[in-house]
Amino acid sequence: MDTLFGGKIVVFGGDFRQILPVIQKGKREDIVAASLNSSYLWDHVSVLKLTVNMRLCDIGNGNVCESEDGVFDIEIPQDLLITDADDPIGSIISTIYPEYLLNLGNLEYYQQRAILAPTNEVVNIINDKMMESLEGEERSYLCSDSICPS
Template sequence: MMHKFCFEALDRSMRDIMRVKNPNTLDMTFGGKTVVLGGDFRQILPVIPKGTRKDIVGASINASYLWRSCKVFKLTKNLRLRSLQSETEVQEIEKFAKWIANIGDGTIGESLHGECEINIPEEFVLTCVEDPISTIVDSIFPMFRRGHSDIEYLKDRAILAPTLDIVDAVNEYMNDYNNTEGRTYPSCDSVCKSDSNVDMLADLHTPEFLNGLRCSGVPNHSLTLKVGSPVMLLRNIDHSLGLCNGTRMIISKLADHVLEAQILCGASAGTKVLIPRMSLTPSDPRLPFKFQRKQFPLMLSYAMTINKSQG
């Protein structure tokens, strides 16, 4: 999902470095080194804020001069199916995976003026009577209403959502069913002092205004947490402990200036770690100024956005 300029910059750097030993590498892609790229153009493309389809396609690596030197390898087996024990579950997921792949290949639906109408099979749709959030929660977390919050139960489940608004609505709904006592942690927001006109910005952008800003990759101003709530880390803190952006944990203790959490998955699963407050600066280019938010770098993870960069 990286912009093609990132790969082209790496290409120029590698050529410049490798030519010290071998001048011929100046004309070789990536200085003669083999580079392996992973991804799927049917799933994730470069994020171009407010970009058109032309802008997004033009930013992809297959629109770069490097693509001529790339050799494409395609996976032919769904490795996720090997971890399943039930034959019925394997068949259901394999059927769904093929349907998704056919949509990406454009073999489903009739194209009309660049748009395609696709009928979703009934077995892939949840029938909603009144509340859509209640319907999807009962489907993904059917035992949560009865107080079933086992770690093994929570770590394999999450609701994917397209926007931050839906994520917040689902997380608040789920958090209300956690009967343990919670704590609300407000953030401390201020305009970055690196701006030359920081004094003028401080007068215009009051703390109340900054508290209301919601940006992708930064927790909300008010963060309500409870013991037993699953959370996701939003910053890289300690790679050796597995504390990276996207690490899922479960809250085990709430304190004033630090949180204790247990890592749910990965090589460090089961390890208890301490999460401090951090100064976070959103990188949203739509904001005409920079501000800092001092808050725990966490968000509830009952529901998560499909692509955090797009929010």
């Protein structure tokens, strides 16, 4: 008897509702029928669910997962704290991108730095703050997901 995947263990990860196959000119039922959940393979799959946030275990030398009540005290090193309460966004920008106006043409400068933000709203605030300091006229470029037939 042939074994699936040559007997190797295969791990599928993610939310399968968000990783749908592309079926050209397919209807909803065509896409659902082509998804992993509808495959003959699905009968041989064991679904495992994560119950512990393992990212928290990496903080504080692994001590964070030891709390029994779900409340954690995490000490943030002083050099990582933003102490400028008047302009915290400006402080983040000047820390991550010191003298960024002098490095506008330097790709390597920007490739080595990034600001991670929790939401798109915060990303927009940071972008707006950085754009305000640039000289010249702002331009917006539009894109399209399809070609205009004319």
